[in-house]
Amino acid sequence: MSRVLARAVVLLVFVAACSNGSNTSSNQSFSGTTIRVVTFTGPQIAEPLQRRAPDFEKATGAKVQIITVPFSDLYQKLLTDFATKTNSYDATVFDPQWMGDYVPPGYLEDLTDRVKNDSALQWNDIAPFFRDFSATFKGKVYTIPLDGDFQMVYYRKDLLQKDGLQPPATWDDYISIAQHFQGKDLNGDGKPDYGSCLAMKRSAQSYWAWISIAAAYLQSQGTKQGAFFNTDNMQPLTNNPAAAAALTVYKTLSKIGPPEQLNQDVGDSRGLFVTGRCALSLDWGDIGPLAVDKTQSTVQDKVGAIILPGSKKVLDRSSNQLVDCNATLCPYATNGVNHSPFAAFGGWSGAINKAASAKVKDAAFAFLSYMSQPAQSSVDVTIGKTGFNPYRTSHFNNMGPWTASGMSETAANDYLGAIKSSLQSPNMVLDLRIPQTAFYQQTALDTALAQFLAGEISLTQCMTQITNQWNSKTEEIGRASQLDAYRSSLSITK
Amino acid sequence: MAVTLLAFLLPLLWTALASLGVLPDNSSRPPSWRGSVSLDHFAEVGIAEPAFWQELVTSVLTAACAAAIAVGAGFLAAFGLARAPFRSSRVVTQGFLVLASLPAMAYVIPLSDLMRRVHLLDTFAAVVLSEAAATAPLAVFVLHGAVAQLAPEWEEAAVLDGAGLFRVIGRVVLPLVAPSVVATAVVLFVLDWNMLLVPLVLTSGEIKTIPLGLSDFFTFERELDWPTAAAALIVSLAPVAVLAGIFHRVLNRFALDLRTGE
Amino acid sequence: MRLTRRDRLFLFAPLAFLLAGWLVLPALLGLLATFSTYSPFATSVQFSGLANYAAVVRDPLFVAAARNVAVFTLVAVPLELVIGFSVAYMLRRPFQGRAALRVLLLLPWLVSPIASGVMWHFLFGGATGIVDFVLGWLGRPDMPSPLGDLRLALLAVIAVEVWRMAPFVTFLLLPSLASIPTERWEEATLSGASWTGRVRHVAIPAVRPLLLTITMLLTGLSLGTFDAVLILTGGGPGTATVTPALYSYNRAFGVNDWPVGATSGWLIAAAVLGAGLIYVRLSRTKVAD
Structure with a gap:
């Protein structure tokens, strides 16, 4: 064990030295340059950028100005700034889904060659999904990943073990575990607690949880198959038995949790889980570090993490029916269960304004590369409040920073194991990134889901409503161009 | 009770x-x-939202300037309306109240576009002037009532003495309606302090007021615990509470009565 | 005093400049834009007549929003008036500490709508909220936050706004109520009037025109409800608490659908201006004190 550790340490030091070396501490080659980077008001995401900017300035002479705006405004501010050529920002750390709106009009700098020539960046250390899908559009690289966003299920190891239950492999398992614990007192305060805590508040990005559920039924043949539209004719995949199954699961879960779940966002669900009131939850990577935060958590060392539950039945797109998995339909299934880890949101990534001056672009690239390089990122992903979650192979090969942050070795292994199996899955789901993704997801999907959960519309009405709204938006923008954008996002070449 | x-x-x-x-x-x-x-939670506020204390300063400056401009312009216009009545001046005065009731959403969307085109987006000036314009109608309505109920003898005496407009306003009218003017300024300061929508659509990060900071607490990816949020709320309430406390006697003079011009 | 033309220019110019540039011009430009396909970076703009209005009015989400805001206004405004008046009535006579009480009672209004939204999200909630604390003391079971209940959410939002605005009504009414000469009160008691009689015949007449003005202000405010629902519920559960202002904001800035956002914004303006017409008509028949 210690030999492995020693080797790892040497490797890390070597790597750090190399990256520092080629990140050029010797030349103040960017002195006099100011880079204006915009992102959303933190502390997540903004904090690590702000913390490391001075170090970068010391090393290269470039001044980094971090500008923050409310999350709900970031998309619009960027779009306006680019479209009106105001160019108040040189770079941004943003949601890569927005590439669908920023790349076709030519607002973002093509980084393909730069990443190829930057050895310090260690591009190949970045997990394949993030390298080949998340950072690219139509085969070209436009972003540097800084964060690996995807959803997982968290469970109370102690509670499940005590009652002899296995962590959920399918959504049906998840439901039965939740039902088992719903109403029981899980934290010893005499009040009934909850089987599952999810974020279901309207206008609070709750829809990603549904996609996490639906993906298991909709995508089974690899990332390129996509989970939102038919890749031949751009028909939404929201009106079929698979979507119906996912909606039924979602509605059931809305009843096996806190009674005010429809008004709870991730802040609430995370709070409930780490104070011991839920047996299960579904979230991005944040719960891992939060669970070991002594100031908030009462469940340290009691939390397990697992890849998103899957399904034994998936959608057969030729017959539009929900059928049992078999070798052709579910080539990546484990024990007959198809898992589709969902890279919800995609992970905050850095991109560069094409209209910035050449010197500024170089400096901006150097800064984003610096943030992504293992020396910096492997530390940042262990700190909960950075908002950065692991996305590089090197992030989970070294336990050191994780145990240093307070996770026990078992907890770290568990957490990282779940992340690893998600990242290594060839069936990871790429989030939607076509023009006007915001309408498809935030307006159409979010509203329909909220109405369905609240009982305002029925299951069939919900599916029809989403499908109709998606189709009319597709027609409005142009079916052919939307299809092209969708296929480009999945790097499908004709 | x-x-x-x-x-x-x-x-x-x-x-x-x-x-x-x-x-x-x-x-x-x-x-x-x-x-x-x-007092830990108050310190937490500064960690959760690093720019919070700066937002406090920005809020004080924008609210003070906006209130001053609105009261200044509003007072002059109110005096004019009261002392130079015309056929429909009663309706016009009521019109100002209707304008004061108009929610900002009715026009902020085109306002943000307009500000962007004249390169005033995300500037102190744009926020101040927009807040002033939003609250000036209320100032006009209230101050019109205050001026209208003044006995005209004071001003007539001053005019007889040879005073021009400036002196009449400055030496005679203003001292008499000073309490109303101060009260109006305080109320407008509060309204500007609490405004969310106008700064929200007009800024991209340079200018940030407290309500914007508070709305940040509740957006994507934020978990904030109750004590820290409570601390932030108390801090955002304190300045206007102190202001109301200091001026509480004068605040009685904030009257929405419509007076017909004498 | 006689005002010359130059005088009038000096008096009205600052306000005219301010309002023209930052209120009237944007409003008019917005109105024009609603008849076209204009958006800030549209490559071409075409006249489209009433197409935007048709799209908005036909959108079930907008219809739900309009219905919600109508309910909101019809419930919140009377409540604010009644509660505000009652508190002012209770404070009409001077007593020791009344001044301090008046300041304290102003506090809810001093809280910004957004702060009040943040506050009530926690106060309605379970672990540390007021509601469950009180229920616990009364020995009753916990009640889940009404903000998550389809049937109660709108009422909860209304309650929060009434909490915030009723003190403002008190603030506006109290000076007039407090300045009613004591003789009038004594007369009424001597002539045997009950408290309803005193309210109807002494208090209300003193503030009747003021009540109309306050109603207009509150109506405009309610029709434009935005900050509170943004934070408290995001418009949910389902569509229970969407308002036209929230709808406008989400459309214009959330998904970049400028024409729809601007159009629904103008519909809000039209509603308030309509209420304003009624206000002007009604106050014409009243005599100002």
């Missing part, structure tokens, strides 16, 4: 206690209190 007081003030008391770290424990029977008094 006591019940009413309780109903209105209890939520604030709750929040104040939470900001000091004293929280109710609803799981015990009967519910009890826990936590010890500490």
Whole structure:
């Protein structure tokens, strides 16, 4: 064990030295340059950028100005700034889904060659999904990943073990575990607690949880198959038995949790889980570090993490029916269960304004590369409040920073194991990134889901409503161009 | 009486206690209190939102300037309306009240576009002038009432003495309506201090006021615990509460009565 | 005093400049834009007549929003008036500490709508909220936050706004109520009037025109409800608390659908201006004090 550790340490030091070396501490080659980077008001995401900017300035002479705006405004501010050529920002750390709106009009700098020539960046250390899908559009690289966003299920190891239950492999398992614990007192305060805590508040990005559920039924043949539209004719995949199954699961879960779940966002669900009131939850990577935060958590060392539950039945797109998995339909299934880890949101990534001056672009690239390089990122992903979650192979090969942050070795292994199996899955789901993704997801999907959960519309009405709204938006923008954008996002070449 | 007081003030008391770290424990029977008094949460505010203290300063400056401009322009116009009445001046005065009731959403969307085109987006000037324009109609309505009920003899005497417009306004009218003017300024300061929509659509990060900072607490990826949020709320309330306390006597003069011009 | 033309220019110019540039011009430009396909970076703009209005009015989400805001206004405004008046009535006579009480009672209004939204999200909630604390003391079971209940959410939002605005009504009414000469009160008691009689015949007449003005202000405010629902519920559960202002904001800035956002914004303006017409008509028949 210690030999492995020693080797790892040497490797890390070597790597750090190399990256520092080629990140050029010797030349103040960017002195006099100011880079204006915009992102959303933190502390997540903004904090690590702000913390490391001075170090970068010391090393290269470039001044980094971090500008923050409310999350709900970031998309619009960027779009306006680019479209009106105001160019108040040189770079941004943003949601890569927005590439669908920023790349076709030519607002973002093509980084393909730069990443190829930057050895310090260690591009190949970045997990394949993030390298080949998340950072690219139509085969070209436009972003540097800084964060690996995807959803997982968290469970109370102690509670499940005590009652002899296995962590959920399918959504049906998840439901039965939740039902088992719903109403029981899980934290010893005499009040009934909850089987599952999810974020279901309207206008609070709750829809990603549904996609996490639906993906298991909709995508089974690899990332390129996509989970939102038919890749031949751009028909939404929201009106079929698979979507119906996912909606039924979602509605059931809305009843096996806190009674005010429809008004709870991730802040609430995370709070409930780490104070011991839920047996299960579904979230991005944040719960891992939060669970070991002594100031908030009462469940340290009691939390397990697992890849998103899957399904034994998936959608057969030729017959539009929900059928049992078999070798052709579910080539990546484990024990007959198809898992589709969902890279919800995609992970905050850095991109560069094409209209910035050449010197500024170089400096901006150097800064984003610096943030992504293992020396910096492997530390940042262990700190909960950075908002950065692991996305590089090197992030989970070294336990050191994780145990240093307070996770026990078992907890770290568990957490990282779940992340690893998600990242290594060839069936990871790429989030939607076509023009006007915001309408498809935030307006159409979010509203329909909220109405369905609240009982305002029925299951069939919900599916029809989403499908109709998606189709009319597709027609409005142009079916052919939307299809092209969708296929480009999945790097499908004709 | 006591019940009413309780109903209105209890939520604030709750929040104040939470900001000091004293929280109710609803799981015990009967519910009890826990936590010890500490100022940690106020420090937490600065960590959760690093620019919070700067936003405080920005809010003070924008609200003060906007209120000053609105009251200044409003007072002059109110005087003009009261002293130079025309056929429909009563309706015009009421029109100002209707304008004062108009929610900002009715025109902020084109306003943000307009500001962008004249390169005033995300500037101090744009925020101040927009807030002033939004609140000036109320100032006009209130100050019109104040001026209209002044006995005209004072001004007539000054005119007879040879005073021009400036002196009449400055030496005679203003001192007489000073309490109303101050009261209006305080009310407008509060309205500007609490405005969210106008700064929200007009800024991209350079200018940030407290309500914007507070709305940040509740957006994507934020988990904020109750004590820290409570501390932030108390801090955002304190300046206007102090202001209201200092000027409470004068605030009585803020009257929405419509007077017909004498 | 006689005002010359130059005088009038000096008096009205600052306000005219301010309002023209930052209120009237944007409003008019917005109105024009609603008849076209204009958006800030549209490559071409075409006249489209009433197409935007048709799209908005036909959108079930907008219809739900309009219905919600109508309910909101019809419930919140009377409540604010009644509660505000009652508190002012209770404070009409001077007593020791009344001044301090008046300041304290102003506090809810001093809280910004957004702060009040943040506050009530926690106060309605379970672990540390007021509601469950009180229920616990009364020995009753916990009640889940009404903000998550389809049937109660709108009422909860209304309650929060009434909490915030009723003290402002008190603030506006109290000076007039407090300045009613004591003789009038004594007369009424001597002539045997009950408290309803005193309210109807002494208090209300003193503030009747003021009540109309306050109603207009509150109506405009309610029709434009935005900050509170943004934070408290995001418009949910389902569509229970969407308002036209929230709808406008989400459309214009959330998904970049400028024409729809601007159009629904103007519909809000039209509603308030309509209420304003009624206000002007009604106050014409009243005599100002």
